[in-house]
Amino acid sequence: MSAARRLGEARELLAEHPVVDGHNDLPWALRKQVRYDLDRRDIAGDQSAYLHTDIPRLRAGGVGAQFWSVYVAAELTGDEAVSATLEQMDAVDQLIARYPGDLVRALTADDMEAARADGRIASLMGAEGGHSINNSLATLRALHRLGVRYMTLTHNYTIDWADSATDEPRHGGLTEFGREVVREMNRVGMLVDLSHVAATTMRDALAVSAAPVIFSHSSSLAICDHPRNIPDDVLELLPVNGGVAMATFVPKFILPAAVAWTQAADENLRAHGLHHLDTGPEAMALHRAFEAEHPRPVATAATVADHLDHMREVAGVDHIGIGGDYDGTAFTPAGLDDVSGYPNLIAELLERGWSKPDLAKLTWSNAVRALRDAEAVAREQAASRGPSNAVPADTA
Amino acid sequence: MADLQDDPHTATAAVGPGSLGVEDVPAPATARGSLERAATLLSVHPVADGCNTLVWTLRQSPYHDIDTPDAGVDTDIPRLRAGGVGAQFWSLLTPREAAAPDQVVSDTLEQIDVALTLMRRYPDSLGLALTADDLADARNRGRIASFLGPVPGRTLTDSLGALRAFHALGVRIVAPAGAPWAEDGLTAFGHEVIKEMNRLSMLVDLTGCPTVAACQLAGASKAPVIISNTAAAALNPHPGNVTDEVLLALRAAGGLAMVTFDTARTGDSLHAVADHVDHVRAVAGPAGVGLGAAFGSEPGRPRPAGLTDPSGYPRLIAELLDRGWSEADLSLLTWGNAQRVLRDAEFTARAAQRRRTA
Numbered sequence: 163m164s165a166a167r168r169l170g171e172a173r174e175l176l177a178e179h180p181v182v183d184g185h186n187d188l189p190w191a192l193r194k195q196v197r198y199d200l201d202r203r204d205i206a207g208d209q210s211a212y213l214h215t216d217i218p219r220l221r222a223g224g225v226g227a228q229f230w231s232v233y234v235a236a237e238l239t240g241d242e243a244v245s246a247t248l249e250q251m252d253a254v255d256q257l258i259a260r261y262p263g264d265l266v267r268a269l270t271a272d273d274m275e276a277a278r279a280d281g282r283i284a285s286l287m288g289a290e291g292g293h294s295i296n297n298s299l300a301t302l303r304a305l306h307r308l309g310v311r312y313m314t315l316t317h318n319y320t321i322d323w324a325d326s327a328t329d330e331p332r333h334g335g336l337t338e339f340g341r342e343v344v345r346e347m348n349r350v351g352m353l354v355d356l357s358h359v360a361a362t363t364m365r366d367a368l369a370v371s372a373a374p375v376i377f378s379h380s381s382s383l384a385i386c387d388h389p390r391n392i393p394d395d396v397l398e399l400l401p402v403n404g405g406v407a408m409a410t411f412v413p414k415f416i417l418p419a420a421v422a423w424t425q426a427a428d429e430n431l432r433a434h435g436l437h438h439l440d441t442g443p444e445a446m447a448l449h450r451a452f453e454a455e456h457p458r459p460v461a462t463a464a465t466v467a468d469h470l471d472h473m474r475e476v477a478g479v480d481h482i483g484i485g486g487d488y489d490g491t492a493f494t495p496a497g498l499d500d501v502s503g504y505p506n507l508i509a510e511l512l513e514r515g516w517s518k519p520d521l522a523k524l525t526w527s528n529a530v531r532a533l534r535d536a537e538a539v540a541r542e543q544a545a546s547r548g549p550s551n552a553v554p555a556d557t558a
Numbered sequence: 559m560a561d562l563q564d565d566p567h568t569a570t571a572a573v574g575p576g577s578l579g580v581e582d583v584p585a586p587a588t589a590r591g592s593l594e595r596a597a598t599l600l601s602v603h604p605v606a607d608g609c610n611t612l613v614w615t616l617r618q619s620p621y622h623d624i625d626t627p628d629a630g631v632d633t634d635i636p637r638l639r640a641g642g643v644g645a646q647f648w649s650l651l652t653p654r655e656a657a658a659p660d661q662v663v664s665d666t667l668e669q670i671d672v673a674l675t676l677m678r679r680y681p682d683s684l685g686l687a688l689t690a691d692d693l694a695d696a697r698n699r700g701r702i703a704s705f706l707g708p709v710p711g712r713t714l715t716d717s718l719g720a721l722r723a724f725h726a727l728g729v730r731i732v733a734p735a736g737a738p739w740a741e742d743g744l745t746a747f748g749h750e751v752i753k754e755m756n757r758l759s760m761l762v763d764l765t766g767c768p769t770v771a772a773c774q775l776a777g778a779s780k781a782p783v784i785i786s787n788t789a790a791a792a793l794n795p796h797p798g799n800v801t802d803e804v805l806l807a808l809r810a811a812g813g814l815a816m817v818t819f820d821t822a823r824t825g826d827s828l829h830a831v832a833d834h835v836d837h838v839r840a841v842a843g844p845a846g847v848g849l850g851a852a853f854g855s856e857p858g859r860p861r862p863a864g865l866t867d868p869s870g871y872p873r874l875i876a877e878l879l880d881r882g883w884s885e886a887d888l889s890l891l892t893w894g895n896a897q898r899v900l901r902d903a904e905f906t907a908r909a910a911q912r913r914r915t916a
Contacts, residue, residue, distance in 0.1 A: 240660030
């Protein structure tokens with residue numbers, strides 16, 4: 163089968179079973195680049211000079227549902243984190259209101275299916291890091307009321323109640339309050355996202371959660387040894403839990419050679435006084451200069467496929483998905499350069515012999531099922547438990 | 559400005575939500591005839607009260623069940639019903655020292671959460687109200703229309719996103735007092751906040767604002783502003799009371815000053831409260847006076863005799879009848895003015911939304 167024909171088949175498949183992407187940082191990019199001045203980044207047209215994401219490319223990529231990350235910098239704490247999260251959510255509201263022919267708000271699995279039937283991109287929100295709720299379960303509920311459907315328990319830093327994968331552990335996983343956060347998320351119907359958290363936190367959360375968890379953008383630790391990835395023993399827990407691990411495309415997490423290169427590149431950014439996750443114009447210029455001197459190892463669709471092959475092997479085909487992290491990463495794999503690239507990944511998997519039913523689970527139905535199951539757990543729990551107002555032990 | 563209040567009903571039924579229990583109230587100073595007329599009037603034009611702090615009290619001690627008479631707090635549903643309360647603005651303010659400086663937004667979200675929990679817990683008595691239509695609708699269904707607010711203006715640092723989130727959660731009133739953008743003159747961001755509140759149909763509550771700031775805010779807002787609980791500084795120069803200058807500004811701008819029942823601010827008798835209501839009507843006009851008792855505390859807070867809890871409103875209305883208030887003016891005082899302010903704010907918002915987007 164020719165490459166062109168495989169790509170055609172991939173597009174056909176995506177037309178019916180579009181991609182549910184677990185993580186896209188467009189809101190943060192809009193905040194950093196233009197302070198949400200949506201006139202200056204009109205995503206109805208080509209924004210490839212500034213962004214990985216715009217509507218024409220989402221359409222070309224076969225995206226049918228997007229969890230828009232309402233990430234706020236992990237350096238923010240207290241009210242600043244909460245306010246910034248509210249602003250991020252407000253920006254998503256504005257995007258949905260501004261492009262009603264292409265984006266539609268989705269709060270439930272039914273909404274996702276309705277959007278697919280309607281030919282619009284279901285727009286969900288995910289908060290990235292427990293710092294966004296400022297140790298307040300009422301704030302968690304407010305986020306849920308305002309439309310947030312998953313929360314990543316931590317971002318890059320360990321917080322008061324959960325250890326991060328990329329910071330010093332302080333709790334050995336989740337604290338007692340952390341477990342209560344997971345229970346409250348189950349009760350209101352917000353998916354627990356275990357990307358970014360320490361493996362100990364993953365195991366603690368899986369032990370507590372009555373609902374499926376997700377990894378909104380994490381790949382396999384066995385394929386690439388980076389703390390942002392998922393160990394096999396955790397992947398093995400997903401069939402019982404019902405959760406979904408959504409493979410990410412970030413080269414520095416998925417390609418061993420890129421892990422080493424990135425350490426050097428991050429050091430370069432920090433030496434210029436910038437945060438190593440900055441994707442602003444200045445940071446990009448520095449990155450380009452560094453890259454001119456040090457050729458960057460290039461990930462490809464095959465790199466992502468290697469992870470998905472392994473994750474399917476260990477977690478099973480019902481427990482994998484896709485979470486590109488576009489606009490949240492400076493670099494992307496060749497062929498998956500922006501949100502129009504998903505068909506190339508599907509073509510690669512077709513080449514590797516993945517069946518169409520399996521691919522439909524990967525792209526669409528696993529993620530929808532996880533949200534639907536979380537809704538069912540919430541209905542069941544809300545009938546027997548009231549809202550929790552627990553606070554972290556040291557502030558009680 | 560068009561008065562959009564509902565046509566007054568012909569008061570035929572003497573028994574209504576507001577008349578429950580009134581007969582049992584000893585009222586030596588007032589003729590029984592006035593109390594009966596007050597109850598009849600309240601059954602048609604119930605009280606839309608501008609301030610009740612029960613949410614904060616319940617957050618401190620969540621053990622009160624307000625469905626039954628509860629001696630541990632001055633507000634419960636039987637007494638709201640007995641007092642003829644048809645609508646309540648539930649204050650979401652917290653004492654300034656209660657939350658750490660970087661916890662104000664979360665603290666406000668907690669307040670909203672407690673208020674929404676309260677609505678869910680007593681659905682046959684309290685109904686979340688988001689619009690002036692909800693106000694009328696709740697009255698028709700025998701529910702107490704419950705508006706959320708004010709939230710403290712100091713939660714908004716440089717963030718209209720937070721304001722819009724509060725609005726999306728149901729909040730309809732914001733109090734700028736103490737906010738850095740309103741304290742010493744309205745900043746550019748402060749003007750932006752007021753414009754956005756106008757666009758979203760959120761009321762500006764001037765309670766606690768000094769005269770200069772209050773006049774500036776009243777001038778900046780395209781929609782009528784309120785003072786959700788206050789009394790006349792001309793009668794009692796308490797710092798929380800409103801000056802005649804502000805009352806005149808309200809009169810010019812179609813705003814509403816709602817009189818509190820608080821010994822420290824009004825004096826310790828029902829007559830003293832009636833004096834404040836009289837004065838506010840005289841200066842702000844019959845269309846500029848309302849009631850905002852600020853009940854919702856635990857026992858111990860000094861209250862004027864006869865007005866110690868929400869069941870007291872009929873006695874105040876009877877007193878005002880005795881002072882010669884017309885039923886038309888009384889219906890504005892209890893209900894009509896609050897409804898008009900809400901409608902005017904919505905009207906302003908519809909006009910603004912054609913010009914401004916988020």
